[in-house]
Amino acid sequence: xxxxxxxxxxxxxxxxxxxxxxxxxxxxxxxxxxxxxxxxxxxxxxxxxxxxxxxxxxxxxxxxxxxxxxxxxxxxxxxxxxxxxxxxxxxxxxxxxxxxxxxxxxxxxxxxxxxxxxxxxxxxxxxxxxxxxxxxxxxxxxxxxxxxxxxxxxxxxxxxxxxxxxxxxxxxxxxxxxxxxxxxxxxxxxxxxxxxxxxxxxxxxxxxxxxxxxxxxxxxxxxxxxxxxxxxxxxxxxxxxxxxxxxxxxxxxxxxxxxxxxxxxxxxxxxxxxxxxxxxxxxxxxxxxxxxxxxxxxxxxxxxxxxxxxxxxxxxxxxxxxxxxxxxxxxxxxxxxxxxxxxxxxxxxxxxxxxxxxxxxxxxxxxxxxxxxxxxxxxxxxxxxxxxxxxxxxxxxxxxxxxxxxxxxxxxxxxxxxxxxxxxxxxxxx
Amino acid sequence: xxxxxxxxxxxxxxxxxxxxxxxxxxxxxxxxxxxxxxxxxxxxxxxxxxxxxxxxxxxxxxxxxxxxxxxxxxxxxxxxxxxxxxxxxxxxxxxxxxxxxxxxxxxxxxxxxxxxxxxxxxxxxxxxxxxxxxxxxxxxxxxxxxxxxxxxxxxxxxxxxxxxxxxxxxxxxxxxxxxxxxxxxxxxxxxxxxxxxxxxxxxxxxxxxxxxxxxxxxxxxxxxxxxxxxxxxxxxxxxxxxxxxxxxxxxxxxxxxxxxxxxxxxxxxxxxxxxxxxxxxxxxxxxxxxxxxxxxxxxxxxxxxxxxxxxxxxxxxxxxxxxxxxxxxxxxxxxxxxxxxxxxxxxxxxxxxxxxxxxxxxxxxxxxxxxxxxxxxxxxxxxxxxxxxxxxxxxxxxxxxxxxxxxxxxxxxxxxxxxxxxxxxxxxxx
Numbered sequence: 001x002x003x004x005x006x007x008x009x010x011x012x013x014x015x016x017x018x019x020x021x022x023x024x025x026x027x028x029x030x031x032x033x034x035x036x037x038x039x040x041x042x043x044x045x046x047x048x049x050x051x052x053x054x055x056x057x058x059x060x061x062x063x064x065x066x067x068x069x070x071x072x073x074x075x076x077x078x079x080x081x082x083x084x085x086x087x088x089x090x091x092x093x094x095x096x097x098x099x100x101x102x103x104x105x106x107x108x109x110x111x112x113x114x115x116x117x118x119x120x121x122x123x124x125x126x127x128x129x130x131x132x133x134x135x136x137x138x139x140x141x142x143x144x145x146x147x148x149x150x151x152x153x154x155x156x157x158x159x160x161x162x163x164x165x166x167x168x169x170x171x172x173x174x175x176x177x178x179x180x181x182x183x184x185x186x187x188x189x190x191x192x193x194x195x196x197x198x199x200x201x202x203x204x205x206x207x208x209x210x211x212x213x214x215x216x217x218x219x220x221x222x223x224x225x226x227x228x229x230x231x232x233x234x235x236x237x238x239x240x241x242x243x244x245x246x247x248x249x250x251x252x253x254x255x256x257x258x259x260x261x262x263x264x265x266x267x268x269x270x271x272x273x274x275x276x277x278x279x280x281x282x283x284x285x286x287x288x289x290x291x292x293x294x295x296x297x298x299x300x301x302x303x304x305x306x307x308x309x310x311x312x313x314x315x316x317x318x319x320x321x322x323x324x325x326x327x328x329x330x331x332x333x334x335x336x337x338x339x340x341x342x343x344x345x346x347x348x349x350x351x352x353x354x355x356x357x358x359x360x361x362x363x364x365x366x367x368x369x370x371x372x373x374x375x376x377x378x379x380x381x382x383x384x385x386x387x388x389x390x391x392x393x394x395x396x397x398x399x400x401x402x403x404x405x406x407x408x409x410x411x412x413x414x415x416x417x418x419x420x421x422x423x424x425x426x427x428x429x430x
Numbered sequence: 431x432x433x434x435x436x437x438x439x440x441x442x443x444x445x446x447x448x449x450x451x452x453x454x455x456x457x458x459x460x461x462x463x464x465x466x467x468x469x470x471x472x473x474x475x476x477x478x479x480x481x482x483x484x485x486x487x488x489x490x491x492x493x494x495x496x497x498x499x500x501x502x503x504x505x506x507x508x509x510x511x512x513x514x515x516x517x518x519x520x521x522x523x524x525x526x527x528x529x530x531x532x533x534x535x536x537x538x539x540x541x542x543x544x545x546x547x548x549x550x551x552x553x554x555x556x557x558x559x560x561x562x563x564x565x566x567x568x569x570x571x572x573x574x575x576x577x578x579x580x581x582x583x584x585x586x587x588x589x590x591x592x593x594x595x596x597x598x599x600x601x602x603x604x605x606x607x608x609x610x611x612x613x614x615x616x617x618x619x620x621x622x623x624x625x626x627x628x629x630x631x632x633x634x635x636x637x638x639x640x641x642x643x644x645x646x647x648x649x650x651x652x653x654x655x656x657x658x659x660x661x662x663x664x665x666x667x668x669x670x671x672x673x674x675x676x677x678x679x680x681x682x683x684x685x686x687x688x689x690x691x692x693x694x695x696x697x698x699x700x701x702x703x704x705x706x707x708x709x710x711x712x713x714x715x716x717x718x719x720x721x722x723x724x725x726x727x728x729x730x731x732x733x734x735x736x737x738x739x740x741x742x743x744x745x746x747x748x749x750x751x752x753x754x755x756x757x758x759x760x761x762x763x764x765x766x767x768x769x770x771x772x773x774x775x776x777x778x779x780x781x782x783x784x785x786x787x788x789x790x791x792x793x794x795x796x797x798x799x800x801x802x803x804x805x806x807x808x809x810x811x812x813x814x815x816x817x818x819x820x821x822x823x824x825x826x827x828x829x830x831x832x833x834x835x836x837x838x839x840x841x842x843x844x845x846x847x848x849x850x851x852x853x854x855x856x857x858x859x860x
Contacts (some may be wrong), residue, residue: 022579022721030766032646033578130576136722145558145575146568148451148463149742216462252528274728277707291452291735292566298704299725309722312579326754335462 270426700856
């Protein structure tokens with residue numbers, strides 16, 4: 001049996017520094033848990049001379065990634081360098097040389113996860129990626145182990161802290177989008193370029209990873225319907241509140257006999273839904289399993305130490321497997337063919353906010369468009385509008401297909417202009 | 431390698447029936463996940479002739495527990511029979527004959543968990559008990575694996591669905607305690623004799639299991655300070671609401687350098703706390719880790735299929751270990767000595783509701799009792815009282831020790847009668 005486990009750390013940014021810190025601070029606990037010491041032997045850094053936040057021995061630093069990947073004394077490679085191509089190549093090389101790999105890289109796992117997990121299986125190595133989704137929340141593990149015996153039929157997540165922070169500030173403190181984004185940036189929740197957060201791409205990547213795992217199939221980034229925060233118009237948040245909903249950027253995926261649907265978009269979420277009270281930068285994943293019913297995991301979605309907690313939990317799992325010599329024994333092959341549902345079998349309630357000319361007969365013209373498309377309406381409410389001669393109308397539909405929804409929007413052209421439209425999840429309409 | 435895994439099921443009650451159902455319905459998924467079939471070979475029942483809800487082969491039933499425990503062809507024993515002594519003996523025998531054990535029995539695990547886990551270690555067998563706490567929520571696994579790398583400093587749980595259901599009904603529908611309990615019984619959430627639920631004993635057992643694991647130490651049932659629902663007086667729920675709190679039965683444990691404190695009691699929980707919005711029969715466990723910060727797991731705390739989901743997840747974990755021949759390799763030995771904090775170093779804010787004679791000087795007499803005990807007050811509010819000549823006073827303290835709190839209550843004798851008193855958790859005082 002091994003009497004020490006050696007780690008090569010690729011990257012010493014926010015997460016890498018956290019990993020080094022936890023491994024050092026919890027050295028004794030880890031030794032107790034595993035029976036052997038776990039030591040960081042090499043660390044890839046960009047610049048040798050930059051002062052390090054960690055108290056690592058300066059001799060462990062290198063700027064040459066090959067010095068780490070070619071080091072046969074290293075047992076586990078921890079990839080926290082970020083980026084796509086370089087990181088993917090590093091993970092591949094590590095696996096091919098028989099090393100266990102832990103990564104926090106959602107971009108790589110969303111794009112190449114299926115390929116890399118197959119490679120890990122073939123090389124009989126572990127490839128763990130808990131930290132790639134929802135920072136400190138052990139969601140990957142819960143889907144793999146905790147709910148291993150259940151058939152998951154839907155999964156909803158607030159998996160982007162930046163957009164959740166912005167929406168919380170907009171709702172609770174009536175901030176403008178711009179001010180809320182500025183505060184998110186100031187507090188370090190948003191990147192200098194926040195587009196992948198606010199456009200929903202970051203959340204879409206996470207939903208690819210979660211959905212693939214939850215339904216044991218291959219979901220691709222292209223399969224995700226994505227709408228960003230720019231869809232949200234002035235007054236929409238208040239409108240949501242008026243009807244008993246909260247506007248949230250939600251990643252949502254569902255599976256039934258017809259296939260899978262995955263989306264990331266701002267939605268009207270019923271206030272009674274457990275995700276509706278997830279505020280600020282927090283993340284949460286809500287899972288509906290046939291047997292278990294509804295469960296939710298809540299926690300920090302980002303940050304140095306929370307994310308590092310997940311990385312180190314993966315390191316511990318890899319260590320345990322190393323000590324038992326059972327690495328790479330999880331079969332990652334997808335059990336089911338990838339079947340994505342067409343638009344006409346994705347059902348939901350919808351909120352439509354329309355601007356019409358305030359003239360005789362317009363309401364009947366409107367409702368006839370819905371009825372032509374067999375889109376049954378739950379309520380039609382007139383909203384006091386700004387412009388003279390115009391009226392704002394709110395229409396809430398019963399369950400209709402996404403195809404019907406799109407057809408209605410198309411048919412409305414010429415009769416009304418669509419200010420905004422959202423999917424509704426959950427129950428209440430006040 | 432094994433080409434089949436055989437299970438002996440002890441008990442075919444609510445949970446046992448659920449386990450049989452899930453194992454049968456998910457046979458294909460399990461075969462895919464594990465590579466071998468998992469089959470229930472023997473089932474202990476009380477009465478041979480009783481009609482079974484499951485579609486199990488009638489030949490698997492036996493009323494003789496030894497027929498199962500002595501069957502060397504069985505790999506895993508699943509104990510869902512309930513009770514304490516018989517179940518403990520069965521688990522011991524199974525482990526001693528080299529079988530893996532999965533149990534849903536919180537009573538046994540709270541009382542004999544330390545002993546049984548040591549036995550499992552010695553026999554190199556698995557002893558899994560996910561279903562013993564919070565039904566369908568994978569909390570044991572999260573503490574063991576997901577947060578393995580973190581140091582947990584506090585853990586709070588709504589771990590009894592019956593009392594949470596009752597309190598939710600009392601708050602949201604203004605039901606009386608009696609009516610809410612009757613409805614809980616009608617819906618099957620409460621037992622015919624609900625005393626272990628409403629007195630807090632059931633929750634205390636779960637807190638013993640969770641705290642032992644979270645702090646890697648041996649917590650005993652006697653270490654838990656328990657106050658039941660009968661402490662709650664008319665008007666207390668409204669009082670909580672008035673100050674921005676929700677009355678919840680909460681199991682709470684904390685650890686610092688001085689030791690551990692564990693309690694189960696009705697508390698005033700700040701509305702902004704994630705546990706405050708856990709309603710009805712749902713359970714949730716809130717964990718604070720040094721690195722991860724706050725996380726929460728939410729889900730069904732009981733019920734046939736949710737609990738069975740956890741049991742079957744444990745069965746899958748045992749199967750994986752069997753196939754890799756690595757059962758019993760988790761070290762369960764406690765890392766830390768059991769140190770329980772004394773009353774004078776357990777700090778909290780408190781709510782005191784007092785009845786005094788409405789006479790000159792009573793307020794100054796009262797406040798001098800607090801000040802004598804160095805118990806600093808945050809606010810003193812007079813409540814319009816019922817009886818003439820009497821006044822009801824609400825006093826909210828700053829952080830004081832439990833010893834100070836008890837001393838104050840004692841010193842109040844003769845000056846005021848204490849209607850009710852609660853610990854306050856979380857921030858707001860409106």
